[in-house]
Amino acid sequence: MTRRRLGLPYLLLLPALALELLIHLVPMVVGMVMSFKQLTQFYIRDWSTAPWSGLDNYRVSVDFSAPIGQSLLNSFWVTCLFTALAVGFSWLLGTAAAVFLQESFRGRGLLRTLFLIPYALPVYAAVITWSFMFQRDTGLVNHLLVDQLYLFDEKPFWLIGDNSFTALVVVAVWKTWPFAFLTLMAGLQNIPRELYEAAAMDGAGVWQQLRKITLPSLRPVNQVLVLVLFLWTFNDFNTPYVLFGKSAPEQADLISIHIYQSSFVTWNFGAGSAMSVLLLLFLLLVTAIYLFFTSRRRDADA
């Protein structure tokens, strides 16, 4: 009887496992195989006939002295900076809003709903609206900054050139922070009120309560939240694609768009797959290091 019970969980997991294999692992393995092939337009019709190219696709991708490698490296740094800023601001805004909305006051429900709107909107509709607002001559952003507030003498470009990076970060933060807000708001519900009452008795101010009670209690939530935000933001494809179209400006050339360019637009699917595998390895490495350190620190704390 006990032996049979042991088998049941595995059996119940089987459909999920089969789906997982089909939907995630098979395409991943196919992608890895493709990365070792010279898969250009001449072979896509029957890609099993594409010649093997060994490590050539990888060599070209990481040859940082040649243009392909150079632009990949540039795209990598742009993505790192973008991720740091977008995740940082989203987390900060999310935390601040969640903490402020803990106090009950008139209109709290309305604000909560309002804050979640960017998260509920379809990405395409939301980002295309931003791209209209960022247009130089007719956009709302320049109308506000230049015509109303007189902050610049001349209308700046937002969708091309240096400012495109700023535009991208603004849209990404706008789109991402409600998720941080939602998660942290849920996390805050689990902190017992008595802790704050006791702290207040002991004379702790708001700032001290935040540092000594709120943030430590939120640590498990934050551990997962920051990781998820990092992975989503680093891999973000929709935002830059809808904002800039197929050829993003160099200053805002995120890695997923860059890989798309390298495979779909230039029809070199082998090179694109090699870059994807490199990206996967990098993300796995970062995730492993992150989990290793954050989990160890939690063990030490406990």
Add this chain to the structure above:
Amino acid sequence: MRINRLAAATALVSVLTLTATACGGGSTSGGGDNSSPKTLTYWASNQGTSLENDKQVLEPELRKFEAQTGIKVKLEVVPWSDLLNRILAATASGQGPDVLNIGNTWSASLQATGALLPFDDATFGKIGGKDRFLPATIASAGAAGKAPAAVPLYSMAYGLYYNKKLFDAAGISKPPATWEELVADGQKLTKDGKYGLAIEGGNVSENVHHAFALGKQHGADWFDAAGKPVFDTPEAVATVKQYVDFIAKDKIAAPGNAEYAANQSVTDFASGKAAMLMWQAAGASLKSHGMNPDDYAVAPIPLPAGASGSKAVTSMVAGINLAVFKNSKNTDGALQFVKFMTSNEEQIQLNKTYGSIPPVKDAQADTAFATPELKMLSNVLATGAAPLPQVANESQFETLVGTAVKNLLAAAAAGKPVTEDSVKAELTKAQQQMPAS
């Protein structure tokens, strides 16, 4: 015990269903299949003012075809932004439409994939012969010396649209014939927030089309005789610099044009914000923007002073080709449909609606195409137009050189200097990203 069996059965069924559906997407055999003769799927490109408009234009014609042949055509209008990706996906999976529209500049690239039915003489015979088409349009349907990958459907050429009222007001009596005149006129017209010229600087394809025609005038060919890319020759640098200088040095185009990618330049021309526009068959869209046809006229794109022979090119052969997917399960029906779409009657009807020029010579003689605009453009197409390089790596050329021009225009618009060196650096970078072949 019962629960166990149930679970096992459920698991087994789900695994079986999954593998079965996964195998369903397997390969289909090569051309010549006629196993489903009563239906066709047709991917049309977006030629009208909207996808919905295209459906309204095409559906009655498809019903006519059904009445004639008994073949039902399932229509899908695919936006330009998706079309190439959809074709690539169809090529890779073998699951695609039977008949499809392609941008004619993709012909050689798609020909190289082997996904399209080659139009050899026998196949051309089934649709009424090769000689019915204008030679320049056949030349842009595949690599030289190979059976074309498609047949021409709608043709277009670039012309210089100019606003007659603004020209009169500035005291300019005739459209510019040389680039020197264009820049001089442009500077006269650039005042009071209006500009001499509007360009679509954020649109990679527009950039590369102009770089191609201008390049012909400078003697820059982009690919050498062996099909190798040569993007950073002195001629190519001069070509691109001339185009970027419209914003950088001549200042006859508004800096804001550098981010235009949604046909804002057509809107600017229609609303009188810009006095000149280099565009292909713009008549229909100018009309939809409410511009009075009497207010503008069309002239050939300027040439360098004294240009002749192979340098007297003012336009690419622009247009849409119709192709048959090799994996079609109704190849005979697909060819019947191609014959229908390239018949004189349909050619006149459809090209008239879309404001383009029929590539079929007999259809071109119809009075519908005798407007000054279309007569001028058909003349360009017959005498002053060259097909874009018909090499397998053409689509990479479009993307890389078009993006290089876009980057340079962005730099110029931000007030950064554009020099021969900076142009050469961008073009060298584009060339080095071309796949080795």
